[in-house]
Amino acid sequence: MSTSFATRARRPLAVALLVALVAPGMAWAQTAKEKALEARVAELERQVQLLLSAQQTQQGQITQAQTQITEVKTAQAATPATPAVPAGKQPIQSTTITPASNNGSVFSYGGFIKLDAMVTDTSDGRITDGSSGRLFYVPSTIPVGGQTADGGDPYTDFHAQFSRFWLSADNVTDDGNKFKAYVEMDFFGGGSNALAGNEIATNTYAVTLRQAYVSWNNWLAGQTWSNFQDTAALPDAVDFVGVTDGTTFVRQAQVRYTSGPWSFSAENPQTTLQSYAPFETAAGLRASTGDNVMPDLTARYNMKGDWGHFSVAALLRQFKSLDETASGGAVSVSGKFNLGTNDDLRYMANYGSGIGRYMAFGLGSDVMQEANGDIEALDGYGGFVAWRHVFSPKLRSNVMYSAAHFDNDPSLIGWGVTERSQSYHLNLIYSPFPKLDIGAELGWGQRSLEDDREGDIKRLQTTVKYTF
Template sequence: MINRKLKTCVTLGSCCLLGAFNHAHADDAVIELGGYVKLDALLSNYADGDPGAGTIGRDFYIPGTVPVGGESESARTDFHMKETRLFIKGSRDIDGGDTITSYVEFDLLTGSDGDERISNSYKPRVRHAFVKYNNWLAGQTWTTFQNVSALAENLDFVGPAEGTVFGRQAMVRYTSGNWQFAAENPETTVTTAGGRVATDDGVMPDLVARYNFSTGRADLVVAAIARQLRYEDTAANIDSNETSVGISFSGKVGVGDANDIRFMLTSGTGLGRYLGLNTANGAYLNGDNELEAIDSTAGFVSYRHFWNEKWRSNITLSGFSADQPVGYAGTETSQSFHLNLLYSPVAPITTGVEFMTATREVNSGAEGTLNRLQFSAKYAF
């Protein structure tokens, strides 16, 4: 038997946001279709250089893309729908009362395909693709080292990007009560004299242990990671390994009737791509062709306040610091401040405006500043 809900059309200004939510039942299987449509309009001013046309940092905030040491440029305006996403979820009850769940999700961000000249056509990219059975998960989803529920509510895709653990990748994860243990895909990013190298030389998977717990009105997470950083290039006489370890503490704490505080603090050696959207690399290659891990610490705090049932605001502070090697290019510090006002006339629709200012300093002493005003309209279906 197949049940379908009627298609709905919501008009925001001159935009018609069209969605359909379908449930298909085949014996004991259920398929769900959902996602959201989102329009983003960004007015960005770069005080210290030109990011260049098509730079991914013009679609959402990426700390490492903020230009430094250049001349002030005039503002840039960008409209896009790339954060729009679609998911397909399937579940099936099997003998013994167990359930198998699958989940696949796509959006249009980060791809180099498409342009703004005529059709603005962009290829979908896979965000999630996994299967869950009892306590096991296999496939690609959020890294176990990240606490998604602690993320700030920002119009920007990530928000306080330099202050958060953020990543999706293939893994095998086991959950037992409050504990989670995972073996995840390894990848090492290395700073060399010629720039960043993604080595793809890992042998050992990245290992994560996580404990989720609640106390009072607080939902908290402690996560630890251990990984092998590896770079092998026989032609360049490079064959080196380094150890990486890190810990993250994060959570969401209720305040008053509906408000909350969200936070994350992460520190470690060789965290690299796990922290701040790879603001710093995991290690650098020294003069003896050996890897040395880069220490980094980052965090954010965000307060969400409901003015009434339809209006709310979020204020967020975020920061990042890395102990970059002398003589190599790299970001040493990054900070950002975010303030927004959001309006939901009905539950599926969110519109709003957000102001962000961010600064970045590299180890040469050069600095850069980004100021951005963002308007968004989202319809979840």
């Protein structure tokens, strides 16, 4: 019995000892888990606090950005809008290039550099050095009846005076009104001192005005091509004009109105006069007067299409010299007709009473003077035709013929005045790169007087021209 009792007595003791040994471990384990949980909770609280802080900072930045945007929009509303920069292009400067112009104006610039080199052979003496006839074909400068039987040896001239540049400022208002200001200049026609404007040392030439006008919708005011002239019909020449004899060619101050195909103008008047020659052996003196009261009036009608263009113009003029007056008028028909994709035909025909100043660079006078001082309008007519053929995108050629004729009265102004002129031109123009032209042109021209004396000119002209 004692052994059994002892055994039963030891069991509770063992259980008590086991509980005593295990309980502290369980308590320690419970405490570690709680601490880990507390640490995780603390970390989560810290991260939440950081997120809240970042959100507050971001909200502050958003509020500040919204405030700045509002300020910018307010400033933009107070400042007139500027035109948007086209896609793919960047402005060359941050401020407008035309600060004195209307807001939104578009400024443009262009022109060309042109070198002309020519060899000239004239039958009746040389063209005066320094005159316009040494630079391009001018029929009135062809010598006639010179002392040198064969005209002497050929002579060579180089120049770049027809190089040109232009400036333009265009604007369209919010309500659709269109404005344009245009100025164009070259270097033909001016030298300022003994070393400038000649070929001795510097070949310096003054800038000269070609065009200067402003246009507003259908109106134009300023200096530009006469409304009586169809510049679109001029041929592709190496010479400055080429078909000088039979073309109208005037730039002058005017006021013009255009409506669709119609255009009307009032232009600067001027009268060229051939004075009375009592002995009839030579030409009377040539003069130009600005005594006119009425402006030269013109009207033009244009038609355009895939076939080319056609134009007809009328001119009404008053002539005046001191107290003497006369009147006259003229018509001009011109255009271009496309002969397929590689050929076109360009033409002009002019006729009028008092057309002298407007045709062939004033080859004939506007009026003749009678013995009693009265003036009479001089009839004249002329024209040209030119065929253009394109061999390839880089090579083209032009063949041209031009002529002018004037019905002088030799009993009034003498037998030494010009009766007619004519010319032929043939050229070849090569364009190795876009906007670069290298050309050569053969030309022959003739001027005839009322007494049947004649003089001719033969010229080989070359050019290099780059348009920008």
